[in-house]
Every structure is written in C-alpha cells, then in structure tokens.
Amino acid sequence: MKKLLAAIIAAALLLSGCSLSSRPAVSAPPAETPSPSPTPIVTPTPEPEPADGELVLVRDYIPGIFIDLKYATTDNFTGRVIYDSDEAYLRYGTVKKLLCAQNELSGRGLSLKIWDAYRPVSAQFKLWEICPNPVYVSDPNNGYSKHSRANTVDITLVTDTGKSIPMPSGFDDFTSLADRDYSDVSAEAAENARLLENVMVENGFVPYSGEWWHYSDSVSYDVYE
Numbered sequence: 001m002k003k004l005l006a007a008i009i010a011a012a013l014l015l016s017g018c019s020l021s022s023r024p025a026v027s028a029p030p031a032e033t034p035s036p037s038p039t040p041i042v043t044p045t046p047e048p049e050p051a052d053g054e055l056v057l058v059r060d061y062i063p064g065i066f067i068d069l070k071y072a073t074t075d076n077f078t079g080r081v082i083y084d085s086d087e088a089y090l091r092y093g094t095v096k097k098l099l100c101a102q103n104e105l106s107g108r109g110l111s112l113k114i115w116d117a118y119r120p121v122s123a124q125f126k127l128w129e130i131c132p133n134p135v136y137v138s139d140p141n142n143g144y145s146k147h148s149r150a151n152t153v154d155i156t157l158v159t160d161t162g163k164s165i166p167m168p169s170g171f172d173d174f175t176s177l178a179d180r181d182y183s184d185v186s187a188e189a190a191e192n193a194r195l196l197e198n199v200m201v202e203n204g205f206v207p208y209s210g211e212w213w214h215y216s217d218s219v220s221y222d223v224y225e
Contacts, residue, residue, distance in 0.1 A: 052093030066113040077172045088117035094217040097204040116154035119147035151217035
C-alpha cells in the first residue's frame with residue numbers, strides 16, 4: 001500500500017514538472033568585495049616624565065590637593081601681596097613625595113593644603129624689604145630661604161572636602177603655638193599635627209622644629225632662579 005501511494009505522489013510530481021530529487025537552484029554568492037585596509041590606530045606619544053629637579057605645577061600632578069598661597073594674598077603677616085601668582089610650584093622629585101603623602105591621608109578622609117611652596121628669589125627680597133628681621137624672614141643677602149630651592153612647603157591638614165580641622169595655629173604664627181612642642185595646644189590639634197608630621201616624614205620630608213607647618217624635602221636642590 002505504501003509503495004502504491006509513493007508511486008502516485010511521484011507521478012503527480014512528474015506531471016507538475018517537479019521531482020523529489022530536484023532542489024532549487026542556488027546562485028553563486030557574489031564575489032566578495034575586499035574590505036578597505038583598517039585605519040591604523042595612532043597612539044599619542046606621552047610627554048616625557050620630568051626630571052626630579054624640574055620645576056612643575058603641583059596641581060598638574062596632585063589634582064585633589066588644596067592650595068591657598070598666603071603670600072599671593074594679603075592674608076599673611078605683612079598684610080601685602082608678595083607673589084605674582086597663586087599657583088604652587090615645586091621640584092618634580094618633591095611633588096612625587098608629596099603625592100605619596102596625599103594618597104596616604106586621603107585614605108583617612110583628609111587632604112593636604114599648601115600655604116607656601118616655591119618662593120622666587122625676587123619675592124624673598126620683597127619680604128626682606130618689608131620685614132628686615134632675620135627672626136621672621138631669611139635675609140637673602142646672606143642666603144636664601146629653603147622655599148627658593150623649590151623643595152619646601154608650608155602645609156596643613158584639612159578634610160578631603162577642604163574643611164578646616166583643629167591644628168596648633170594658623171600660618172606664620174610667631175608665638176610658641178608654632179613650635180612642635182604641642183603642650184600648649186588642644187589634644188586634637190596636637191594629634192592632627194603629629195599625624196601630619198608622621199606622614200610627611202615617612203614620605204621623605206624633614207620637619208622644622210620652630211614651625212609645625214614647615215617641611216623640606218630630604219633631597220636638596222640649588223636655589224631656583
């Protein structure tokens with residue numbers, strides 16, 4: 001019965017011009033058009049890393065740091081503007097160390113705030129002209145301030161949003177509050193000052209005993225003129 005049914009279907013397909021073995025003609029695929037050559041990727045050549053002794057803009061390498069150059073304002077002991085610029089510059093080798101300190105403090109929700117950095121020689125002479133007292137200002141006729149070597153910062157601690165926290169004193173305080181004794185300041189201010197000192201020393205800075213805010217890179221450089 002199955003053979004008879006198959007024969008009937010085959011006969012019907014032959015009459016209609018089809019065949020069980022026939023397949024629709026498949027046209028050959030069009031010749032593939034060659035793809036255009038890919039545009040070469042050009043990788044920009046990075047700028048060479050500065051030498052350690054090169055003077056650089058601090059903000060370029062430590063974007064999150066706070067900067068309030070006191071001598072670029074009247075908010076300093078002279079009451080006069082001393083600097084022509086409110087940007088902080090330092091030696092690149094010093095900046096690298098400062099970046100390490102900043103990164104360590106940021107993990108505590110804190111940040112560095114720069115009060116003074118590189119001081120041009122001309123600015124040192126201007127300071128001396130206003131205040132010719134070696135107790136407060138280095139006499140540039142006898143030797144320059146370490147700030148003129150661009151490896152020294154006056155620095156304090158703030159929160160990572162820039163909010164002030166208790167510290168022993170303000171900038172350029174000429175009382176006993178400025179020294180590193182801390183016996184005459186609040187416990188919180190002393191703790192914060194010691195934290196700043198520990199972090200700065202661990203990262204290659206040398207503190208000055210008479211000013212809790214003053215730190216010099218352990219690597220010295222010539223005066224930058």
